[in-house]
Structures are given as structure tokens and as C-alpha cells.
Amino acid sequence: MSRKMRTRRPLVVVHRPQGTPLTPAQRRFLDRCRALPQLADPLDAELTVSTAVSDLTADEHFWAGVIDHATTRPTRRNDRLLRILAAMLTGRPREWAANAVPAAGPPLSAGDSWICDRSLDAGYLALLCTYRFTDEHAMVFLIDELSGGVVRKAFVTRNVTTARDRLAEQGHLHAIGPEAAHWLLAKSFHRLDRNPTLAVDEEVRRTRLLSGRRIALAFG
Numbered sequence: 001m002s003r004k005m006r007t008r009r010p011l012v013v014v015h016r017p018q019g020t021p022l023t024p025a026q027r028r029f030l031d032r033c034r035a036l037p038q039l040a041d042p043l044d045a046e047l048t049v050s051t052a053v054s055d056l057t058a059d060e061h062f063w064a065g066v067i068d069h070a071t072t073r074p075t076r077r078n079d080r081l082l083r084i085l086a087a088m089l090t091g092r093p094r095e096w097a098a099n100a101v102p103a104a105g106p107p108l109s110a111g112d113s114w115i116c117d118r119s120l121d122a123g124y125l126a127l128l129c130t131y132r133f134t135d136e137h138a139m140v141f142l143i144d145e146l147s148g149g150v151v152r153k154a155f156v157t158r159n160v161t162t163a164r165d166r167l168a169e170q171g172h173l174h175a176i177g178p179e180a181a182h183w184l185l186a187k188s189f190h191r192l193d194r195n196p197t198l199a200v201d202e203e204v205r206r207t208r209l210l211s212g213r214r215i216a217l218a219f220g
Contacts, residue, residue, distance in 0.1 A: 025056045026065045030077075036084070037076040042106065042133045047156065049084050050209035054202070063093035071100045080104070088213045106133050110218050113181035114164065114173040124152070128167055129181055130160055131214060138163050139207065139214065143188050151188040153201040156210065182218035185211060 022030070032052035039045045056062065067085065070078035083104035086097040111130035118124050123146040130138045138160045142153035157163045167173060189211060192198060 020065065020068070022065055022069055023062075026062060026069070029053055029056060029058075029062075029066060030069070030081075033081050034077055036080040042104065042108075043137055043156070043158075045080070045084055045104070046088060046210055046213075047207070049081070049088060051206045054205040054208065060092060063089065064096065067093065067096045067100065088209050090212055090216050108133055108213070108217060110178045110182075110214065111136065113176045113178055114167070115176045115181065115184075116167050116171045116173055118171050125149075125184070126167055126170060127176075127181055127184065128164060128173075129178070129185075129214065131217075136160050139211065140167065141185060141188070141211075143184065147198075148191055149184075149188050150191045150195070150198060151185070151200065151204055151211075154204045154207050154211065156207055178218045182215045186215050186219075189215070 029052050033049060036045055036048060039048060063085070067082065070082050079101065082097050082101045086094060086101060087103040087108070088094075089097060109132050111132055113127065113129040115128075116126040118126065123144065125143040125145060127141045127143065128138055129141075130136055135158065137156060137158045139154060139156050140163055141151050144150050144152040164173070189208075192200065192204070
């Protein structure tokens with residue numbers, strides 16, 4: 001008996017087929033972002049998205065599913081989410097979101113930074129960095145020198161002057177350039193990412209996306 005010749009198609013590896021069901025973690029993230037259309041302040045919107053993913057493992061596969069879902073199901077929430085992700089994420093996930101929609105405005109700019117070195121007597125560096133959308137805000141980071149320079153605490157504040165005054169009470173403040181300040185932060189978060197189970201303040205994880213965007217901004 002003769003056999004029919006079959007033409008084999010080249011094998012194509014698909015990272016994530018369009019329409020793949022969301023994982024429970026992706027659904028939790030999207031549910032936590034329901035309030036986005038009502039948030040006019042860009043910092044509030046960033047904090048909402050960053051907090052929503054703080055206790056989840058957000059790798060490229062995670063963001064691929066979220067962005068695919070938001071792109072193929074247009075709603076006010078999904079449109080706002082895509083615009084924020086296009087501004088906040090880095091690497092390939094940022095490109096995926098940016099290919100779907102423009103980044104959310106207004107633009108973010110980096111301002112001044114100060115460092116308070118208490119490594120000799122208290123074992124930590126405190127870093128304050130200022131940023132601006134329309135209004136100014138600051139992020140304060142506590143870097144634990146005794147544990148290898150890992151970020152242990154972080155918080156966001158709109159009261160920049162008060163935060164700087166309180167930090168000055170802990171020791172002398174030294175002005176530091178944005179690139180040098182964010183180089184320190186990048187190293188600290190890299191060490192934390194290598195030790196994801198390390199005990200740190202919850203605000204460090206809640207503000208992780210904000211920090212990542214600002215580190216990328218400082219380096220252009």
C-alpha cells in the first residue's frame with residue numbers, strides 16, 4: 001500500500017497563546033486594579049498598581065497574560081492599566097504595553113537626592129529622592145549595610161520638606177546626584193531580588209514598581 005506524503009510544518013514556539021485563561025494570580029491583580037478609572041492623581045494610580053502586584057510573582061509570563069487580557073478586552077479599567085504599565089514597567093513587558101497604548105501622562109521627572117550615612121553607628125544608609133509629575137513627591141529608602149546593602153524600608157510621601165527635615169534629624173544630609181543615588185538603589189534591589197524571601201518592610205514590596213520606574217528614569 002502506498003503512503004500519502006505528509007508535509008511537516010515548522011515548529012513554532014509560542015510564549016503565550018492569545019486568549020489563554022488568566023491564572024488566579026493574574027485575576028487577583030486585575031481585581032485589585034478596578035478603581036483605576038476613578039483615580040485622577042498619577043501617583044495614586046501608580047501606588048494602586050504597585051500595591052496590587054506586591055505579593056505576586058510578576059515575571060514576564062505574568063505580564064504577558066495581563067497585557068494580552070487588557071488588550072483584547074477593552075474597558076476603561078484595562079485601558080488605564082495598559083497606559084500605566086507602559087509607563088511603569090521595564091524591559092519587554094513595557095514594550096508590550098507601549099505597543100498597545102501610549103504611556104499615561106503627565107511625564108515623570110527626577111529631582112534632587114540626599115543621603116544620610118549612619119553605617120558606622122547604626123548600620124544603615126538613608127536615601128531621599130524627589131520626583132515630580134505635576135506636584136512633587138519623594139521616596140525614602142533605608143538601606144541595611146549590615147545585611148549587605150539590601151533595601152529594608154521604603155515609603156512615598158508628598159510632604160517632601162517634612163521628610164527631609166526628619167531625615168536631617170538622624171544625621172547630616174549629603175546631596176548626591178540622581179545617577180549615583182539610583183545606582184545605589186539598583187544594587188540594593190538587585191540583592192533583594194536574589195533573596196526574595198528576605199524579611200523586609202511591606203512598603204518595600206508595595207512600592208517596588210514605583211522604584212523600578214524611577215531607577216530606569218534616572219539612567220535615561
